[in-house]
Amino acid sequence: SYELTQPPSVSVSPGQTARITCSGDAFPKRYAYWYQQKAGQAPVLVIYKDNERPSGIPERFSGSSSGATVTLTISGVQAEDEADYYCQSTDGSGSYVFGPGTKVTVL
Amino acid sequence: QVQLLQSGAEVKKPGASVKVSCKASGFTFNNYDIKWVRQATGQGLEWMAWMNPNSGDTGYAQKFQGRLTLTTNSSISTAYMELSGLKSADTAVYYCARGGYNSFESWGQGTLVTVSS
Numbered sequence: 261s262y263e264l265t266q267p268p269s270v271s272v273s274p275g276q277t278a279r280i281t282c283s284g285d286a287f288p289k290r291y292a293y294w295y296q297q298k299a300g301q302a303p304v305l306v307i308y309k310d311n312e313r314p315s316g317i318p319e320r321f322s323g324s325s326s327g328a329t330v331t332l333t334i335s336g337v338q339a340e341d342e343a344d345y346y347c348q349s350t351d352g353s354g355s356y357v358f359g360p361g362t363k364v365t366v367l
Numbered sequence: 368q369v370q371l372l373q374s375g376a377e378v379k380k381p382g383a384s385v386k387v388s389c390k391a392s393g394f395t396f397n398n399y400d401i402k403w404v405r406q407a408t409g410q411g412l413e414w415m416a417w418m419n420p421n422s423g424d425t426g427y428a429q430k431f432q433g434r435l436t437l438t439t440n441s442s443i444s445t446a447y448m449e450l451s452g453l454k455s456a457d458t459a460v461y462y463c464a465r466g467g468y469n470s471f472e473s474w475g476q477g478t479l480v481t482v483s484s
Contacts, residue, residue: 273443274466290469291468295412295471297412302462302474302476303462303471303474304474305473308468312388314472327481346411346412348414355426356417357414358412361411361412
């Protein structure tokens with residue numbers, strides 16, 4: 261099995277940039293996916309295949325990859341972006357793994 | 368639009384089984400994997416299993432093998448997740464999701480399963 265590592269929390273002021281990292285042996289061989297989960301709600305896919313944005317996701321959400329680390333960047337953070345964010349990948353043989361999650365607090 | 372509507376909350380005793388349903392609409396059910404994830408209170412997301420309704424192929428996380436069963440009924444676009452031998456540690460919100468390319472594209476609203484004596 262393999263694991264993904266994320267920082268437990270990130271704090272950012274409105275209008276600033278939040279960066280959430282995710283590290284693991286899955287990268288860069290496998291794509292990364294990112295989910296936003298607001299309190300009491302189901303997760304929402306915000307980035308797929310490292311850096312693609314699903315329709316309806318604001319442009320301030322972007323993803324990047326460098327070696328064994330992938331990063332979710334939220335530019336111009338808004339109060340509504342306060343949530344837990346999870347990275348996710350696969351082992352290539354039908355198993356999936358999620359990172360432990362990062363709580364983003366908008367100050 | 369894509370919707371996944373899950374069955375309501377359940378309370379079960381230790382050792383019992385629970386079956387959660389996930390009714391899909393807004394897309395061709397047989398064309399997408401249905402995946403299952405759970406989340407204990409205050410904890411992270413845990414992948415459990417997936418199933419392809421068209422082929423019947425399945426994949427299970429090792430920790431659930433032997434007590435987790437996925438089924439589908441394509442005639443009513445519904446997927447089912449049955450977990451047996453329930454323990455208090457199985458108390459969680461269970462989600463179904465439509466599978467994208469190695470991802471979880473759209474999610475159901477979640478079903479709370481409480482295991483308590």
